[in-house]
Amino acid sequence: MDINRRRLLALGAGAAAVAGAGGVATPAAAVDTSSAGAVPSDAALARKLGLRSKYAKGQHYVIGGHGEPLVLLPGWPQTWWEFHKILPALAKRYTVIAVDLRGMGGSDKPADGYDKKTMARDVYELVRHLGYDSVNIAGHDIGAMVAHSFAVNHRAATRKVVLMDVGHPDESLYQLPLLVKPGQGFSLWWFAFNQVQSLPEQLIAGRSRYVVDYFMNAFPPDPSMIDELSRRVYAHAYSGPEAIRAGNAWYQAFHTDVVDFAGYDRITAPFLGLTSEYSYDTMKAVWANQGTDVRVHKVPGTGHFLAEENPQSVIAELTAFLG
Numbered sequence: 001m002d003i004n005r006r007r008l009l010a011l012g013a014g015a016a017a018v019a020g021a022g023g024v025a026t027p028a029a030a031v032d033t034s035s036a037g038a039v040p041s042d043a044a045l046a047r048k049l050g051l052r053s054k055y056a057k058g059q060h061y062v063i064g065g066h067g068e069p070l071v072l073l074p075g076w077p078q079t080w081w082e083f084h085k086i087l088p089a090l091a092k093r094y095t096v097i098a099v100d101l102r103g104m105g106g107s108d109k110p111a112d113g114y115d116k117k118t119m120a121r122d123v124y125e126l127v128r129h130l131g132y133d134s135v136n137i138a139g140h141d142i143g144a145m146v147a148h149s150f151a152v153n154h155r156a157a158t159r160k161v162v163l164m165d166v167g168h169p170d171e172s173l174y175q176l177p178l179l180v181k182p183g184q185g186f187s188l189w190w191f192a193f194n195q196v197q198s199l200p201e202q203l204i205a206g207r208s209r210y211v212v213d214y215f216m217n218a219f220p221p222d223p224s225m226i227d228e229l230s231r232r233v234y235a236h237a238y239s240g241p242e243a244i245r246a247g248n249a250w251y252q253a254f255h256t257d258v259v260d261f262a263g264y265d266r267i268t269a270p271f272l273g274l275t276s277e278y279s280y281d282t283m284k285a286v287w288a289n290q291g292t293d294v295r296v297h298k299v300p301g302t303g304h305f306l307a308e309e310n311p312q313s314v315i316a317e318l319t320a321f322l323g
Helices: 042-048 087-091 116-129 142-153 171-175 189-193 199-204 208-218 228-237 241-252 254-262 280-288 311-322
Strands: 007-010 017-020 052-056 059-065 068-073 094-099 135-140 158-164 271-275 294-298
Touching: 042 052, 042 059, 059 087, 059 116, 068 116, 068 142, 068 311, 087 094, 087 311, 094 116, 116 142, 116 254, 135 142, 142 158, 142 254, 158 311, 171 254, 199 208, 199 241, 208 228, 241 254, 271 280, 271 311, 280 294
Parallel strands: 068 094, 068 135, 135 158, 158 271, 271 294
Antiparallel strands: 007 017, 052 059, 059 094
């Protein structure tokens, strides 16, 4: 691992600390690269994994397997597909339900409701629609924020909860610097950029592959762990103006999320935090105060996209924790 290529990136909001910086490869010409190459449908991708693509209660989800229910919630700028390397193995032990959040992929993209409490309610309604009174729930990035909100707002429906590399937005977001001093990390520019109304859609529509490649090349110690098909899937999912607007709305709702978090008690369900190589110390300190039964483990060799960078370790951690 080339540590000199990376700097510690503290994502504020108790959110995460992940690896960033280093060279970023982008397409050579300023043309529409979002859908370059064939992008299979969600149904085709799900079948490839032995799962089924479904839609209910405004949400697209992929489901399959047998056993206790395990809901998986993805982050930005990804979709349910970020779990494709771990879903087949988990489906041998659990009924896996990978959900596209409100505004993501094949799910509805309404004008509002992108605060994490409302998004957690979406997931709760889907869970009840599927006939479950309670589930295990795991989230990454934005999905981890929603999973946290689910665990505190729907306690009786939460068996165990897993948060991956990101925590719930809190007051520390407002301490993030606009400019970072040389040698002390780099600016979380997308936190501010995604707050802007309308302009991101105009700049990114048809060019979302640039955004996907930036993050998929900058964060992982080995960018090749995010393969070409996955990059095409993610770029296609965020290629249109409505998808870009909805994804940005998750960030624009942070102000509401901070207020909600201030009124939350600790998570009472058994709570596993999984972190990258770089975020362990930060997130261990953050999460220690956010639950009553907390354990935090590092996933070796990862920069942020844990389930894609080291799927075998994530599978082992989840199965050991969930039982």
